[in-house]
Amino acid sequence: MLTAFWLSIAVVSAIPIGKFQAVFNGAEEKGHDEGNFRDLKVGELNFLHTTDTHGWLGSHLTQANYGADWGDFISFTTKFKERRIGSNDLLLIDTGDKHDGNGISDATVPNGIRSTEIFNEQDYDLLTLGNHELYTEDNTILEYYSTVVNDKFKGKYVASNVEFVTNESEIVPFGSKYRFFQTSNLRYNILAFSFLFNFQRANSRAIVTPAAEELQKDWFQEVVNSYPEEKVDVIIVFGHMPITDPEEHEINKVHAILRTYYPNSVIQYFGGHSHIRDFAIFDELSTGLQSGRFAETVGFLSIDNVRSEAPRFSRRYIDFNKDSFAHHSGVNFKKDLRTERGANVSSKIGEIREELNLTSVVGYVPRSYYMDSKPLTSKKNIYNLLTTNVLPLLKSKKTNSSKSRFILINTGSIRYDLYEGEFTKDTEYIVSPFSNDWNFVEIPLALAEDVAAYLNNGAILMTSMGPPESRMKAELPKRRDSCPFIHTPGFTKGYTTLDDFGCKGDDKVHNSELYFPVPNVVQSVELQAGWSESVHFVFYSFIQPYVINALNALNEEKKVVTYKFSDADCMKYGGKSTGELLKDYIRSLDKS
Numbered sequence: 001m002l003t004a005f006w007l008s009i010a011v012v013s014a015i016p017i018g019k020f021q022a023v024f025n026g027a028e029e030k031g032h033d034e035g036n037f038r039d040l041k042v043g044e045l046n047f048l049h050t051t052d053t054h055g056w057l058g059s060h061l062t063q064a065n066y067g068a069d070w071g072d073f074i075s076f077t078t079k080f081k082e083r084r085i086g087s088n089d090l091l092l093i094d095t096g097d098k099h100d101g102n103g104i105s106d107a108t109v110p111n112g113i114r115s116t117e118i119f120n121e122q123d124y125d126l127l128t129l130g131n132h133e134l135y136t137e138d139n140t141i142l143e144y145y146s147t148v149v150n151d152k153f154k155g156k157y158v159a160s161n162v163e164f165v166t167n168e169s170e171i172v173p174f175g176s177k178y179r180f181f182q183t184s185n186l187r188y189n190i191l192a193f194s195f196l197f198n199f200q201r202a203n204s205r206a207i208v209t210p211a212a213e214e215l216q217k218d219w220f221q222e223v224v225n226s227y228p229e230e231k232v233d234v235i236i237v238f239g240h241m242p243i244t245d246p247e248e249h250e251i252n253k254v255h256a257i258l259r260t261y262y263p264n265s266v267i268q269y270f271g272g273h274s275h276i277r278d279f280a281i282f283d284e285l286s287t288g289l290q291s292g293r294f295a296e297t298v299g300f301l302s303i304d305n306v307r308s309e310a311p312r313f314s315r316r317y318i319d320f321n322k323d324s325f326a327h328h329s330g331v332n333f334k335k336d337l338r339t340e341r342g343a344n345v346s347s348k349i350g351e352i353r354e355e356l357n358l359t360s361v362v363g364y365v366p367r368s369y370y371m372d373s374k375p376l377t378s379k380k381n382i383y384n385l386l387t388t389n390v391l392p393l394l395k396s397k398k399t400n401s402s403k404s405r406f407i408l409i410n411t412g413s414i415r416y417d418l419y420e421g422e423f424t425k426d427t428e429y430i431v432s433p434f435s436n437d438w439n440f441v442e443i444p445l446a447l448a449e450d451v452a453a454y455l456n457n458g459a460i461l462m463t464s465m466g467p468p469e470s471r472m473k474a475e476l477p478k479r480r481d482s483c484p485f486i487h488t489p490g491f492t493k494g495y496t497t498l499d500d501f502g503c504k505g506d507d508k509v510h511n512s513e514l515y516f517p518v519p520n521v522v523q524s525v526e527l528q529a530g531w532s533e534s535v536h537f538v539f540y541s542f543i544q545p546y547v548i549n550a551l552n553a554l555n556e557e558k559k560v561v562t563y564k565f566s567d568a569d570c571m572k573y574g575g576k577s578t579g580e581l582l583k584d585y586i587r588s589l590d591k592s
């Protein structure tokens with residue numbers, strides 16, 4: 001029954017730019033630019049959106065472009081509402097992923113205990129979870145008890161396709177299944193849903209149902225019956241799901257289903273997970289916004305003519321800094337941005353940094369290392385640094401064999417560039433936050449030497465191994481090449497985003513960055529003189545399923561061994577995490 005229904009749904013894929021030009025013509029071009037700012041076009045219904053903050057609540061201390069903290073963000077939203085929104089409406093939305101990426105979240109036990117307090121100071125109208133709230137039981141339990149059932153967010157925490165398993169093993173929704181409400185000024189009737197992408201690595205305290213399957217359930221039919229098209233002005237679908245999804249098309253499947261019940265409603269999407277700035281046109285009445293990562297961006301979206309047949313959409317990606325915040329909120333001076341509540345949150349962040357010792361200096365990074373703005377072969381590429389100088393420092397806690405060794409990591413385990421300057425306790429979490437265990441398998445060299453190439457083969461879908469942006473593999477180089485490459489003396493480097501409205505979405509014109517594709521995995525190889533036929537193949541436990549698959553696939557082709565590889569062949573290797581090894585390496589530079 002389900003399958004038959006499924007086959008009948010036409011999957012709407014990403015709309016080519018220009019398809020709806022008649023409707024959207026000029027949507028981004030109007031509006032006055034001041035300096036190299038591009039202004040926001042405030043409309044009747046306005047949104048500010050964050051996503052994938054990953055603990056970055058204390059600003060980017062080494063990057064002025066993203067130099068505002070969570071307190072400044074709170075001041076901004078307050079002032080923006082007061083000075084720019086007037087009798088229109090503003091909704092504040094977050095789409096999850098709040099752990100793994102910064103000391104403020106990751107240096108505490110349990111992870112996120114202090115960052116959650118700070119994050120929840122923002123007055124979100126709609127919020128939800130990402131996959132990083134579901135990797136560990138601790139994260140899931142914290143999210144549920146600190147945020148989902150928090151009175152402050154009553155009804156506002158929405159998770160349409162995720163369930164929580166209580167201490168008593170009861171299965172309950174991870175928040176509201178949906179939210180129906182009226183905006184405070186223009187009284188728009190809003191029906192909101194939230195979907196997490198089909199994440200199947202959740203711990204035992206959570207269950208994720210694929211969005212399209214969830215929409216076949218009775219509760220959704222009941223919602224449709226209670227809130228038919230005539231009773232709804234705008235449907236909001238916000239969730240931890242990319243708005244451009246060239247591989248799975250999950251959001252397009254959701255859109256196709258919703259359109260069968262709501263053919264004439266405005267449907268506005270807010271997405272996340274792939275860490276990019278993005279804006280997509282779904283049809284004449286529907287667009288999607290995605291607001292980057294790591295508190296580098298506040299996404300802005302407005303809809304005018306909301307109740308007409310030709311609503312007008314406008315979007316901007318606001319750099320997360322006080323200049324941008326002051327400019328767009330319309331205060332005269334940067335100092336006028338501060339509110340008492342925002343300032344209190346900023347000082348609380350300062351106290352947490354102190355308590356967690358995040359600014360204590362471990363060493364000095366002599367020059368910057370980049371994930372994708374330098375090629376892999378460059379000495380300025382971080383993966384090159386890791387495979388050449390850092391991973392070889394790994395010492396096993398379980399074996400002291402002198403066998404040849406391969407150490408393979410997924411590139412997605414590295415989360416940020418490493419900047420020249422002080423290497424602090426925070427830097428370790430920023431670059432490599434995961435405490436993934438090292439495992440190993442003893443295998444013939446003839447298999448080991450082909451695993452990386454197999455895992456990096458473009459024909460194989462390995463979407464969860466590379467950095468989040470690289471999930472857009474085919475799209476990204478096109479996107480970055482399609483907008484003019486800006487190189488103006490005096491401008492700082494930053495985003496030049498191409499989206500379905502064009503190249504002018506960023507609130508500030510920046511000098512463009514180069515982009516070089518990143519493979520799924522990289523490795524260091526140590527072949528001993530007089531090497532024997534069998535080697536130690538070391539990898540993160542997180543990627544064990546992919547390594548086993550690769551070994552079996554390669555062996556099928558090469559017929560090197562007569563058995564199938566399984567988890568039972570993998571053993572604990574032990575040793576320090578990549579972040580700790582990097583710290584040791586940087587420390588050793590001071591001594592040399």
Ligand SMILES: Nc1ccn([C@@H]2O[C@H](COP(=O)(O)O)[C@@H](O)[C@H]2O)c(=O)n1
Pocket residue numbers: 052097130131132135273274275410411412413414434436463464465466467468542
């Ligand atoms: N233990 C882990 C967990 C995750 N990763 C990497 O992070 C990616 C997911 O990050 P998002 O912010 O996009 O949700 C995942 O695909 C892995 O690349 C990891 O390396 N180790």
Ligand SMILES: [Zn+2]
Pocket residue numbers: 052054097130273274275468
């Ligand atoms: Zn994320």
Ligand SMILES: [Zn+2]
Pocket residue numbers: 097130131132240272273274
């Ligand atoms: Zn995610």
